[in-house]
Amino acid sequence: MIRNRKMVIGWVILVVIGLWFSPVFAKKPSLDAWKPDFDPSGAKYKCIVSNVSHPVIKGVYAGFAMRDELWKRTNGQIYLDFKPFSMLGGEVEVLNQLQMGAIQGMGVSSVAATNLGPRFGLINLPFLINSFDKLDKFIGSGKLFDHYMMAMDHQGIMGLDITGYGNYGWATTTPVRNIQEAKKVKFRTAEAAVNQLFYKECGFNPVVMPWPDVPVALKQGVITGLDHTPMVCNITKKFEVCKYYTYLDYAQGLFIWIFNKAWVNQLPADLQTTFKAVVHDVCAQIREQTKIQEAVEIAKASKSGILFYTLPEEDLAWIKSKGNAAHVKYAGEINKLYPGDTYRPANYLKEVQDFMGYTE
Secondary structure, three states: HHHHHHHHHHHHHHHHHHHHOHHHHHOOEEEOHOOOOHHHOOOOOEEEEEOOOOOHHHHHHHHHHHHHHHHHOOOOOOEEEEEEEEOOHHHHHHHHHHHOOOOOEEEEEHHHHOOOOOHHHHHHHHHOOOHHHHHHHHHOOHHHHHHHHOOHHHHEEEEEEEEEEEEEEEEOOOOOHHHHHHHHOOOEEOOOOOHHHHHHHHHOEEEEHHHHHHHHHHHOOOOOEEOHHHHHHOOOHHHOOOOEEEEOOOOOEEEEEEHHHHHHOOOHHHHHHHOOOHHHHHHHHHHHHHHHHHHHHHHHHOOOOOOOOOOOOHHHHHHHHHHHHHHHHHHHHHHHOOOOOOOOOOOOHHHHHHHHOOOO
16 A cells, blocks of 8 residues: 555656646747837727747747837837747637637737638649749739738737748758658648648548647657758747748638627727738738848758758649649638628639639
């Protein structure tokens, strides 16, 4: 009996030690480098905004840029309290907080945004809007882009604008120079149906996983590759484990800046106008900076020893043919109209495909 009791006590001690050193109890990232140079305590309106990634990424840093510009243009009336680094949890969890009004905004990744706004999945469709130039063209499309940003309106969430984080490809622990090598990789994909279907159609091995779980999963070999952008992989140190990157450029990575509609609408009319103008102005500036940052981060990674590959043209053509299945399967969800939509096309996806020059 005494021996059993000692064993139980021993197990309890081990569990406590395990919990103490687990990620849950790990030291949280510091925001000291991004502290505001003003005292926000006197703000009349406070807006808590979340993001999962690192503010060294320009598309994420946009949250701090919005904070400072809002403070300036509203004479200290609005304080945007930006929380990057997954400080408020994973994206699906935070989306629920936003919808309930527990927080007021989010720079949500385009891959996770489909959970509440299926139309946002348009940007994830393979080889549709898959370069900086194509993204600029889509943003400048007027009614097509405006309709896209209405994707969560029926959920009580207002989409205002977007920033980016580069072009999607594969960061892997072993070289991927062709389709055969790709099929041996366990790719982490985001919690997004479009991406999962695309990978399954290609016969790859997708492992759905929240972004905060990726570092441990990579080190433990649960995954051996990432479906992500070279910029993010370098800045967030994923290249410390993944020593190879294969260009695929099948989609643009976006952060979609969304806000609780009720919160925005309760602002005085002049502050609503200023709030929206700040978001638009900052996003436009950041998108230009992102183009430069991707090239810089690729150069840094290459200099540090990361090997970059490009697939043969026939392999890329094969992947593109498989990716078209996502266009077909999700057309209904992307084309679905809601009561608040002012633009009501018969086939929104087809209009975007034609505008972008997409061919199967």
